[in-house]
Amino acid sequence: MSPPxxxxxxxxxxxxxxxxRPAIRPRSGSDAAQGPDLEAVGxxxxxxxxxxxDAAALAKHLKGADAVVFAAGAGPNSGAARKESVDRxxxxxxxxxxxxxxxxxxxxxxxxxxxxVGDPELTRSSTPT
Numbered sequence: 788m789s790p791p792x793x794x795x796x797x798x799x800x801x802x803x804x805x806x807x808r809p810a811i812r813p814r815s816g817s818d819a820a821q822g823p824d825l826e827a828v829g830x831x832x833x834x835x836x837x838x839x840x841d842a843a844a845l846a847k848h849l850k851g852a853d854a855v856v857f858a859a860g861a862g863p864n865s866g867a868a869r870k871e872s873v874d875r876x877x878x879x880x881x882x883x884x885x886x887x888x889x890x891x892x893x894x895x896x897x898x899x900x901x902x903x904v905g906d907p908e909l910t911r912s913s914t915p916t
Contacts, residue, residue, distance in 0.1 A: 837877035842884040849888035857881045858896040 825832045833848045837859060849855060861873040878895055885893050 837880055838872050840880070842880055842887055845880065845884035846887035849884055849890055852885070852888060852890045854892035854894065855881060855885040855890050856894045856896060860898065 822832050822834075835845065835848065837845075857878050859873055859877050861869040865873075882893055
């Protein structure tokens with residue numbers, strides 16, 4: 788088993804003492820490999836595809852949750868349709884499901900633009916003049 792991705796221990800620490808039920812996509816490759824890594828930090832993953840589930844079905848997995856965290860993403864090499872179905876529609880779907888399940892808090896984690904950290908063009912254009 789590979790070491791857990793760097794962010795997982797931090798997220799696990801934030802939610803320590805709580806039931807963690809991350810949803811992972813039912814695909815092969817790196818998505819499927821997340822299961823053991825998540826279990827290693829105390830989570831019990833749910834296999835769920837945000838592009839194919841409805842709010843009521845997703846809400847069943849969230850029953851009893853106080854908070855939900857949306858950290859899914861279509862990825863930098865995906866097209867506009869995939870960004871719509873995962874990044875926007877998936878976030879809305881999880882919010883709707885969380886509301887149906889009675890969760891009181893919703894956190895959306897985004898790494899948009901992270902690949903450009905340290906990029907001189909980004910730094911120059913975002914620095915106030």
